[in-house]
Amino acid sequence: MSGHPHSHSHSHPPVALRRPLWTPGVLVMLAFMAAAAVTLVVRFTGGIGAVSNLSNARPWGLWVAIDVATGVALAAGGFTTAALAHIWGRHRYETVVRPALLTAMLGYSFVVLGLLVDIGRSWAIWKPIFFQNHHSVLFEVAMCVLVYLHVLYIEFVPVVDEGLRDARPGHPLQKLVAAINRRLRPILWIFIVAGVVLSCMHQSSLGSLMLIAPTKVHPLWYTPLLPLLFLLSAIAAGFPMVIVEATLASSSLGTDDEMEVLTPLSRFTIVLLGLYLALKVGDLLWRGSWTSLLDGTTQSNAFLAEMGLGVVLPFLMLLRAKVRRSRRTLFIAALLIVGGVVLNRINVFIVAFTPPLSTTPYSPALGEILITCGFVAALMFCYRLAVTWLPVLAEKKEKTP
Amino acid sequence: MRRRSFLKMSLGGAIGAVALRPNSAAAWQSRAPADSYAALVDLTRCIGCRKCEQACQQEHDLPLPMKSFEDLTVLDNQRRPDAARFTVINRYHSGRVNPEGQLVADYVKVQCMHCQDPACASACITGALSKTAHGAVHYDVNKCIGCRYCMVACPFEIPAYEYHDPLTPRVMKCTFCEQRLREKQLPPACATICPTEAITFGKRSALLKLARRRLKEHPGRYIQQIYGENEVGGTSWLYLSAVPFSKLGFIPLPNKPLPKLTETLQHSLFSYLWSPALLFTLLSGLFFFNRRKQLQQPENSAGHAGGDV
Ligand code: SF4
Ligand code: SF4
Ligand code: SF4
Numbered sequence: 001m002s003g004h005p006h007s008h009s010h011s012h013p014p015v016a017l018r019r020p021l022w023t024p025g026v027l028v029m030l031a032f033m034a035a036a037a038v039t040l041v042v043r044f045t046g047g048i049g050a051v052s053n054l055s056n057a058r059p060w061g062l063w064v065a066i067d068v069a070t071g072v073a074l075a076a077g078g079f080t081t082a083a084l085a086h087i088w089g090r091h092r093y094e095t096v097v098r099p100a101l102l103t104a105m106l107g108y109s110f111v112v113l114g115l116l117v118d119i120g121r122s123w124a125i126w127k128p129i130f131f132q133n134h135h136s137v138l139f140e141v142a143m144c145v146l147v148y149l150h151v152l153y154i155e156f157v158p159v160v161d162e163g164l165r166d167a168r169p170g171h172p173l174q175k176l177v178a179a180i181n182r183r184l185r186p187i188l189w190i191f192i193v194a195g196v197v198l199s200c201m202h203q204s205s206l207g208s209l210m211l212i213a214p215t216k217v218h219p220l221w222y223t224p225l226l227p228l229l230f231l232l233s234a235i236a237a238g239f240p241m242v243i244v245e246a247t248l249a250s251s252s253l254g255t256d257d258e259m260e261v262l263t264p265l266s267r268f269t270i271v272l273l274g275l276y277l278a279l280k281v282g283d284l285l286w287r288g289s290w291t292s293l294l295d296g297t298t299q300s301n302a303f304l305a306e307m308g309l310g311v312v313l314p315f316l317m318l319l320r321a322k323v324r325r326s327r328r329t330l331f332i333a334a335l336l337i338v339g340g341v342v343l344n345r346i347n348v349f350i351v352a353f354t355p356p357l358s359t360t361p362y363s364p365a366l367g368e369i370l371i372t373c374g375f376v377a378a379l380m381f382c383y384r385l386a387v388t389w390l391p392v393l394a395e396k397k398e399k400t401p
Numbered sequence: 402m403r404r405r406s407f408l409k410m411s412l413g414g415a416i417g418a419v420a421l422r423p424n425s426a427a428a429w430q431s432r433a434p435a436d437s438y439a440a441l442v443d444l445t446r447c448i449g450c451r452k453c454e455q456a457c458q459q460e461h462d463l464p465l466p467m468k469s470f471e472d473l474t475v476l477d478n479q480r481r482p483d484a485a486r487f488t489v490i491n492r493y494h495s496g497r498v499n500p501e502g503q504l505v506a507d508y509v510k511v512q513c514m515h516c517q518d519p520a521c522a523s524a525c526i527t528g529a530l531s532k533t534a535h536g537a538v539h540y541d542v543n544k545c546i547g548c549r550y551c552m553v554a555c556p557f558e559i560p561a562y563e564y565h566d567p568l569t570p571r572v573m574k575c576t577f578c579e580q581r582l583r584e585k586q587l588p589p590a591c592a593t594i595c596p597t598e599a600i601t602f603g604k605r606s607a608l609l610k611l612a613r614r615r616l617k618e619h620p621g622r623y624i625q626q627i628y629g630e631n632e633v634g635g636t637s638w639l640y641l642s643a644v645p646f647s648k649l650g651f652i653p654l655p656n657k658p659l660p661k662l663t664e665t666l667q668h669s670l671f672s673y674l675w676s677p678a679l680l681f682t683l684l685s686g687l688f689f690f691n692r693r694k695q696l697q698q699p700e701n702s703a704g705h706a707g708g709d710v
Contacts, residue, residue, distance in 0.1 A: 049564030056483055056561040059549035087684050089691030120547020120562065120570040131527035131544045135664050138526040138550045140671065193684045197677050211663045212520050212554045215654060224662065356652050357558045358481055 014098050014391040016163055017253060021388060025252065029377040029384075036374020039367045043117060051367025057358030062368040065349035067114025067375055069206055070342050071107050072145070073234045077245075078104025078152065079199035080238030084268070086192050095261055096242050098159060098392045102383060103245060105152040110379050111145060117371060137208045144202035151195045155188070157181050163390035204231035210348060218352035219289040220303045226348070229279060236272035237341040239265045240314075240334035247331040255393040259327055266324045266334070273315050273337065280307065302343070302351045310340015429665045431634060431658060433517035437536030438582070439605035439637040440592060441612055442510055444649070445622055446599035449476060449490055449508035453591035453600065457488050457512075460578060460590035479650070481511070484561040487575040488512035488591060495648040507642070509649050510591070510600070513538060513559045513575035514629060515637035516658075523660030524554035529572075536605065536637045537577035545572060556633055556654055577637070605637060612641055634658030 043051045054061050077100035085093040116122045129146075133139050161181040164174040207230025210217050223229070243262050250257040284290040293300050314336040323329040350362065364372075387393050455470040457463070464485045468475050476492040493507045519538045522530040529544035530551055547570055552560045563570035578589035587593065588602035601608060612627045628646050629636040632654040642649060670676050 044567050047563070047565040047567040047570065050567075052564075054549075054562075054564065056481065056552065057558055059552035059562065083684070087688045087691070089688075089695055091695070118548075120549070120566070121545065121568070122547075123568070124546040127544060127546050128526050131529070133523075133525055133528035135523045135660065135667065136526050136528075136550070137663055137667060138524065138548060140667065142526060189685070189688055193681055193688060196684055197680045200680060201671075201677055205667075208663055208666060209550070210553075211666070212524050212659055213556070214659065214662075215556050215652065216553075224666075227666070353553075355558050357650070 012095070012256060012394045012397050014095070014159075014394050016166065016389050016391050017255065017387050017393060017395070019253060019388060021384070026381065026384060029381045032370075032373050032377035033381065034374075036371050036378070039370045039374070040117065042367065043371070044122075048118075048120060051365060051371070053362055053365040053368065055358075055360045055362065057355050057360040058353065058362035060349055060353070061362055062350070062364035062372055063114055063118040065346045066342070066372050067118070068111050069345040069349055071111040071114065072203065072206060073230070073237060073341050073345055074241050074338065075104040075107030075111075076199065076203060076234040076238040077241040078107075078238075079196045080235055081242060082155070082192050083196045086189070087196065093261055093265065095256075095258060095394055096246060096265070099245055099249065099387075100238075100242050101152065101155055101159075102386055102392050103241070105149075105156050106379050106382050106386075108145065108149045108152055110375050112149065114372075114375060137205050137212070141202045141205045141209070144198045144205070148195060148198040148202070151191050151198065154184065154191050155195060157184055158188070159390055159392060166391070167389070199234075200231060203234040204228065206230050207348075210353075213353075216353055216355045217348070218292075218299045218354055219287070220284075220292060220299055221348050221352040223283050223287055223289075225279065225283050229276070229283070232272065232276045232279060233341050233344060236269060236276050237337055239269050239272075240337040243330060243334035244338055247327060247334075249387070249393055253387070253393065254396060256396050257327060258394070259325075259330075262327075262330060263324050266318055266330060269334075269337070270315065270318045273311060273318070277307075277311050277315055280311070299347075299351055299354070302347050306340055306343040306347055310336060310343055314340070429661050429668075431518050432532065433635065434532060434534045434536060436604055436606055437534060437637065438577075438602065439515075439536055439608050439639060440577075440589065441601045441603075441608040441639045441641070443599050443601070443615070444507055444509060444640060444642045446597045447490070447508040447510065448597055448599075449473065449492055449506065450596065451475075451490050452594045452596060453510060454486065454488055454490060456590040456594040457575070458486065460581065461487065461576070463487070476508075482513075482559060482561060482574065484563045484571075484573040487573065491650060493649050495644040497644050507644060507649055509640075509651075511650075512591075512638065513577070514557050515575075515577050516633055517635040517637065518633070518658035518660055520554040520556060520633070520659040521551035521560060523664060524550045526550060533579065535577075535579060535582065537579040538574075539579060540572055540574065540576070542571050547572075554659070556652075556659060605639075608639055612639060615641060631656040634661075 039051055048054060052061060052063075081093060081097045081100040084090050085097050116125060119125060128139055128142050157177065158181055161177045164171065164177050168174045204227035207226035207228070210222070211224065211226060214222055243266065246258045246262060249255050284293070293303065314333040317323045317329065317333040317336075323333060451470045451473070458465065458470075466486065476490065479491050480489040482489055489511050491509050491511060493509060494504065495507055497505050497507065499505045515532075515536060515538045517532070519530065519532055522528070522532055522538060526548055527544040527546060529541045531539050531541070533539050547562075549562060549572075551572060552558075552562065559574050561573045563573065578587075578591075581587050581590065589600075592600040592602040601611065603611075609627065609630060616623050616625055616627070623641050623643060624645055626646065627639050627641060628651055629639040634657065640646070640651070647653065
């Protein structure tokens with residue numbers, strides 16, 4: 001940060017972990033990536049139809065729901081932590097900013113890769129830049145994602161600079177990155193603020209996408225509040241996502257568990273999740289759609305699962321200080337929230353999508369699942385590579401207080 | 402000092418942005434072309450001969466179907482238009498009886514409705530779909546990226562996709578024979594071929610008049626509704642029927658054009674990017690305010706594990 005470039009380095013600084021790479025976990029990731037690679041060959045020789053169950057009635061499926069919509073939502077930790085630590089000035093949370101930024105950067109990169117697979121004319125992905133339809137919600141989402149992706153790369157420059165300085169001092173590349181970083185430092189705040197603004201724009205607009213199809217989206221989810229609900233749920237899931245990641249990283253890599261940051265972080269989540277819950281319940285009552293809550297259809301069950309397991313339960317859990325202080329229960333609560341957002345995006349884009357004329361059902365084909373799993377594995381692999389070579393995570397502190 | 406004035410400036414800017422906010426929320430305007438072409442389908446005249454399907458296939462060089470167009474057994478199943486056929490005829494048994502007391506079938510022609518304010522065109526990320534002055538909703542393959550948002554948006558579930566083309570798939574739907582009209586001044590192939598003149602081509606206003614006249618002159622023959630007159634703000638394909646449309650696979654639709662909500666939302670939030678600019682200003686102000694506080698008291702408690710758990 002421009003004001004205090006090394007404010008985090010006095011406590012326990014992020015370091016390149018330099019752990020051995022080829023662990024069993026990494027090998028599993030590679031296996032998933034290989035399976036996806038084979039499926040991709042089929043996709044780009046036989047067409048989308050060769051690997052998916054997408055149809056004229058169900059043009060969007062798993063890839064849009066998970067690779068794109070969920071990917072964007074779960075990358076929200078990037079802008080929420082940046083807003084908290086850098087803009088709101090809560091510098092104690094500095095340590096979680098870098099891993100969250102890395103996740104966001106990788107998350108958005110894979111959103112774009114997912115889009116390349118899902119759109120029929122992958123090579124034409126640049127066209128919206130020149131052929132702009134300003135009425136289209138999707139156009140706005142695409143432009144925001146495009147710009148934000150670059151903002152994230154720029155925000156990551158200081159990390160790369162720091163890593164290169166340690167690993168390859170004097171190397172021409174290191175000098176170049178260092179020079180860029182020097183120029184960048186005084187204006188980095190612009191990108192941090194812009195990142196938050198862009199995120200608010202497209203996180204909400206992702207929810208507006210389905211508003212154009214009132215007759216196709218189940219009333220439990222169809223509400224003009226969808227953009228607000230998407231924005232709020234993404235923000236609410238931001239810190240839980242950070243908690244899940246930090247806990248997974250510290251378990252598998254033996255890094256610092258960051259509990260003294262994660263526990264207070266979860267208190268923000270109570271407020272955000274509570275707000276989301278209130279809005280969601282208020283919306284059901286206001287539109288009167290709660291009447292279809294107990295009709296036993298797939299849709300009502302999916303809605304109950306989404307709200308019960310993904311919102312109400314973790315909300316009640318987090319209310320208890322004991323839950324917030326225990327690494328295990330905090331992890332479970334955070335995981336439920338993250339799962340709730342995943343389920344919400346799946347519900348809005350797949351389960352709720354019930355076109356009245358065509359009866360063609362949809363469930364993802366093996367090919368779709370393989371590609372999605374492969375992308376998730378590749379994302380985790382890239383994360384692993386990045387924390388191995390770049391200063392993102394903090395080592396365990398010598399003495400625990 | 403500088404920081405303080407920056408904060409003031411950003412607050413001032415924010416207030417300004419709110420004051421100047423374009424007041425487009427109430428200003429949504431239909432972009433339906435004035436007096437464009439349309440087609441009126443009188444279902445009471447349709448005999449289900451499938452000649453229109455055949456004419457459409459020939460006009461657009463579409464692949465020949467497995468079963469010939471003379472084979473009426475295909476009517477035993479309900480079909481949808483798809484990437485290889487822009488229009489289909491479906492048969493319905495609504496329980497309608499003719500004057501001789503025999504049960505008679507109703508036939509329904511299905512194709513793109515060429516909506517007046519098409520959801521597909523509003524949704525399309527690149528504007529590859531557009532409503533022409535002539536009335537057709539035109540597809541420009543050169544702009545299409547294949548996102549299929551048009552298919553998500555269309556209330557009639559019309560646009561189909563070439564899912565088995567790996568690199569250059571197209572969105573496929575009825576063209577309203579727009580090229581034929583432009584180049585040869587001819588009505589759509591399906592309208593021309595129809596042996597019973599069930600399909601009438603003409604200006605939308607004239608066809609609405611014609612439809613109303615038929616409803617008035619033969620009240621017993623029709624139910625008193627013109628499907629497409631008001632549905633989703635009106636469509637270029639209009640239908641008359643002897644039995645309620647709900648029995649013939651027509652879904653009830655709001656009279657409000659579907660793009661209205663999303664476009665109003667998008668434009669009231671984002672025209673001139675006023676709300677992003679406002680948020681940017683406020684957050685920048687907050688950023689500098691907090692940094693200043695930070696610089697004034699470098700020994701603040703950042704990084705300490707607070708007791709507030
Ligand atoms: S029927 Fe569907 S595809 Fe045709 S113009 Fe209307 S919205 Fe577009
Ligand atoms: S698939 Fe093509 S025509 Fe349809 S919305 Fe996307 S870009 Fe537009
Ligand atoms: S108007 Fe032309 S494209 Fe449309 S159904 Fe008739 S013949 Fe086919």
